[in-house]
Amino acid sequence: MPAISEKGRLMPESPIRKLVPYAEEAKKQGRKVYHLNIGQPDIKTPQVALDAVKNNNIEILEYARSEGSEQYREKLAAYYRGKGIDITAGEIIVSTGGSEALLFAMGTVADYGDEVIIPEPFYANYNGFATASGVKVVPVVSSIENNFALPPIGEFEKLITPKTRAILICNPGNPTGYLYSKEEIRKLAEIVKKHNLFLISDEVYREFTYDNAEHYSIMQEDGIAEHAIMIDSVSKRYSMCGARIGCLISRNKEVISTALKFAQARLSSPTYAQIASEAALETPQRYFDDVIEEYVSRRNLLVSELEKIEGVRVAKPKGAFYCIAELPVKNADDFARWLLESFQWDNQTVMVAPAAGFYSTPGMGTDQVRIAYVLRKEDLLEAVNILKEALKVYPGGK
Structure with a gap:
């Protein structure tokens, strides 16, 4: 056999x-x-998203653009600007779920045998994405004893080797629910600048923070435009897991042009799901x-x-x-x-x-x-x- x-x-x-x-x-x-x-x-799921699909009169269900509908990306950029993240539609690649965006990110920044440092425990599929991409996960252990707080920055630096290409975080975290502080994001920003690495932040739960705590995105941090890659998704925000629409965001033009090649290889994200996701942006606060x-x-x-x-x-x-x-x-x-x-x-x-x-x-x-x-x-x-x-x-x- x-x-x-x-x-x-x-x-x-x-x-x-x-x-x-x-x-x-x-x-x-x-x-x-x-x-x-x-x-x-x-x-x-917000009714406005369901109605956008139900009431649509499309006669030919065509391919969408590989980077995503321009209209959707323009509205998505406006959504982020409303959250204090100043980006343009050209800095967004629409993906088939946040999962595909993570695969695009790993494929864009790392070659076979390269390393990505991730605080653990982490979203289980990061192991799968890394294996599929030929990337080695290098864990930084956090502990239940201190509520899974970010390990000391020195612990990250000990693990950086010539093969290290990025640090990947999930903020807020899956599976721990840990929310990174602005100070912690800034410490990570200093590390990636010092060692010329990428900082990838999976922010699919960004709307869900508690106890008057605010989410601080890596895209709000100055001085790391060439280093920062943000991953997002509509799955949790709008309870639209089945839509399978996410995105990769970066101000680094080479990251976007490279991720686009991966997007072109899979043709496009689902058209109807993009229509629903665009409509969901009208969901009231x-x-x-x-x-x-x-x-x-x-x-x-x-x-x-x-x-x-x-x-x-x-x-x-x-x-x-x-x-x-x-x-x-x-x-x-x-x-x-x-x-x-x-x-x-x-x-x-x-x-x-x-x-x-x-x-x-x-x-x-x-x-x-x-x-x-x-x-x-x-x-x-x-x-x-x-x-x-x-x-x-x-x-x-x-």
């Missing part, structure tokens, strides 16, 4: 999706499964105010209830809609599978994402899970109660 590629063999499974077959089997057996594993908001109020309420409930469970430690997120919880178990992968295969409480169970897949350092996060608080408070309360009862009888505890 022909052999698969080494790259394919090394491609990691998604810790978010790999347990889906077990969840489906649990449902077939009549159990209700509370999905805490995936960042699929239950918030309604009260939509976001209501969403943030709801997420803060859910976060507070989740953290409070988790902290009541003996042996559980949880980091309090400042943004996004995830948290990392450390459980009194030896192996969170085994526990997550056991929840779906062997446990039920009143014919219900819970699906979580084992956190080891959000690290690249072997052995890290093995007793942690990522929990997405994207369910109604009533469901979150029930899900945490099921988790508490499961931990009482789980045979693989510490």
